[in-house]
Amino acid sequence: MTWLVLVLIFGLLALIPGSFCRGLNEEFTWTRISYAASIRLAESYIYENNIPMSANRWRNKLFVTVPRRRPGIPSTLNFIWTNTSQKHNVPLISYPNFAINQLPTGDSDGFVSIYRTAVDPCNRLWMVDTGTLEYPGNVNRLQQPAVVIIDLLTDQIIRRYELRPLDITNRTSLATMVVDVTPATCNSAYAYMPDLSGFGVVVYSFQENRSWRVSHNYFSPDAQAKDFTIGNVNFQLNDGIFSLSLSDVKPDGHRNAYFHSLAGTHTYSVSTHILKNRRLATRMDHGNDFMVEVNRGQQTQASASDLHRTSGILFLGLVNQNALACWNSFTPATPDNFDIIYKDDQKFQYPCDVKISGDDVIVITNAMPVFLFGKLNYNEINFRIWIRNVYEAIRDTKCAMRPF
Ligand SMILES: *[C@@H]1O[C@H](CO)[C@@H](O)[C@H](O)[C@H]1NC(C)=O
Ligand SMILES: *[C@@H]1O[C@H](CO)[C@@H](O)[C@H](O)[C@H]1NC(C)=O
Numbered sequence: 001m002t003w004l005v006l007v008l009i010f011g012l013l014a015l016i017p018g019s020f021c022r023g024l025n026e027e028f029t030w031t032r033i034s035y036a037a038s039i040r041l042a043e044s045y046i047y048e049n050n051i052p053m054s055a056n057r058w059r060n061k062l063f064v065t066v067p068r069r070r071p072g073i074p075s076t077l078n079f080i081w082t083n084t085s086q087k088h089n090v091p092l093i094s095y096p097n098f099a100i101n102q103l104p105t106g107d108s109d110g111f112v113s114i115y116r117t118a119v120d121p122c123n124r125l126w127m128v129d130t131g132t133l134e135y136p137g138n139v140n141r142l143q144q145p146a147v148v149i150i151d152l153l154t155d156q157i158i159r160r161y162e163l164r165p166l167d168i169t170n171r172t173s174l175a176t177m178v179v180d181v182t183p184a185t186c187n188s189a190y191a192y193m194p195d196l197s198g199f200g201v202v203v204y205s206f207q208e209n210r211s212w213r214v215s216h217n218y219f220s221p222d223a224q225a226k227d228f229t230i231g232n233v234n235f236q237l238n239d240g241i242f243s244l245s246l247s248d249v250k251p252d253g254h255r256n257a258y259f260h261s262l263a264g265t266h267t268y269s270v271s272t273h274i275l276k277n278r279r280l281a282t283r284m285d286h287g288n289d290f291m292v293e294v295n296r297g298q299q300t301q302a303s304a305s306d307l308h309r310t311s312g313i314l315f316l317g318l319v320n321q322n323a324l325a326c327w328n329s330f331t332p333a334t335p336d337n338f339d340i341i342y343k344d345d346q347k348f349q350y351p352c353d354v355k356i357s358g359d360d361v362i363v364i365t366n367a368m369p370v371f372l373f374g375k376l377n378y379n380e381i382n383f384r385i386w387i388r389n390v391y392e393a394i395r396d397t398k399c400a401m402r403p404f
C-alpha cells in the first residue's frame with residue numbers, strides 16, 4: 001500500500017512541468033590529464049601543463065585537444081571512447097596516431113598545437129594547427145598555421161593547407177573554426193576561422209583550395225568589457241572575435257553567421273553570402289553587410305558558441321558568470337530573450353568549448369584562468385565535459401517558449 005502511494009506521488013511529480021531539471025550533466029571528469037600508457041612513456045609529460053581545451057563528438061569518439069601552451073604535452077589531438085563505463089580520469093588516446101602528434105622536428109608536418117575541432121556532416125574532422133608553441137616568454141612559430149582535415153572513416157589526413165602570409169598577422173591566433181557545408185555538398189565546404197588576437201576572420205574554400213582574410217571593426221573587443229573575474233581571480237583580456245555560429249540554410253541559400261568577441265557583450269551577424277565570396281568578403285567598404293544584433297548586457301562576455309539548427313537555439317559559454325546561456329534565434333535578439341541554462345561557480349569555471357552534436361549540446365569547462373593567473377589543485381576535479389539533450393537542457397528557459 002505504501003509503495004503504491006509512493007509510486008503515485010512520484011508518477012504525479014513526473015507530470016508536473018519543471019520537475020525535470022534544465023541544465024547539463026557532468027559526463028567526464030579529470031583531476032589531471034593523462035595519456036594511454038604507450039604515449040606517456042614515449043615523451044616527456046608534465047601533467048600540470050596539460051589543459052584540455054575542446055570537446056567534440058563523432059559516433060563513439062569524443063575528441064579532446066590539448067594545445068601546446070607549455071612544455072610537456074605529449075599529444076595535442078586526442079580522443080576518448082564515449083561507450084565505456086569509465087567516466088573519471090580517462091586517459092587520452094592520440095588521434096589519428098601518436099607519431100603525428102609528437103612535437104615535430106625539422107620540417108616534418110607533425111601537429112604542433114591544436115585548439116578546437118569541427119566535425120562536418122561528411123565524416124570529416126577539421127582543425128587549425130596553429131604551428132606555434134606558445135610557451136610563456138618563448139613563443140615559437142615552427143610552422144605556418146594550417147587547415148588540417150581528417151577523414152573520420154579512414155583516419156587519414158586528406159588535406160593540409162598552409163594559410164598564406166596575407167591571411168595572418170604577427171598577432172594571429174586561430175583557436176576556433178566552423179565549417180559551412182551540407183551532406184549533399186561536401187566538396188563546396190567553407191571553413192571560417194576567427195582570429196581572436198588579430199581581429200579578423202580567415203575563410204578557406206575546400207573546393208577552390210584557397211583562403212582569404214576578412215576585416216571589420218566588429219571583430220574587435222569592446223573597451224568596456226575587458227575585465228573578468230573567475231574563481232576569485234581577476235584579470236583583463238583583450239580578445240576579439242572568438243566564435244562564429246551558423247544558422248540553418250535560409251531560403252536565399254545562405255546562412256546567418258552570428259559572432260561575438262570574448263572581451264565584448266555584443267552579438268553581431270553577417271550572411272555567409274558575404275564570407276564565401278572572396279570579392280565581397282575582402283572589399284574595403286562593407287556597407288551594411290555586418291549587423292549589430294544586440295548588446296546582451298553586462299557580464300555576458302562569451303567564449304565558444306554553437307547553434308542547434310533544427311531549433312534555432314544558440315548556446316553560449318558565459319565566462320564571467322560560470323554559466324551556459326541560450327538564445328532562440330527565431331525570436332528577436334533582445335537581452336530579454338537570452339537566458340541562463342546552467343550556472344555553477346565551482347564546477348563550471350571557464351566554459352571554453354561549446355558544440356552541438358546531433359541533438360546534444362557538449363561543453364568542456366577547464367578553469368583556464370585559474371591555471372593562467374592562479375593555481376589549480378590537481379587533486380580536485382579541474383576539467384569536466386558536460387553533455388545533455390538540447391531540448392532537455394533548455395527546459396523552462398525563455399529559449400523553449402517557442403513550440404518546436
Ligand atoms: C566502443 O566502440 C568502438 C567502435 O565503435 C568499439 O571498437 C569498442 O569495442 C567499443 N568499446 C566498448 C567498451 O564497448
Ligand atoms: C607586428 O606588425 C606590426 C605592423 O604590421 C608592427 O608594427 C609590429 O612591430 C609587429 N610586431 C611584432 C612583435 O613583430
Ligand SMILES: *[C@@H]1O[C@H](CO)[C@@H](O)[C@H](O)[C@H]1NC(C)=O
Pocket residue numbers: 159161162209
Ligand atoms: C592546395 O594548395 C596548396 C598551395 O597553397 C598546395 O600545396 C596543395 O597541393 C593544394 N591542394 C590541393 C588538394 O589542391
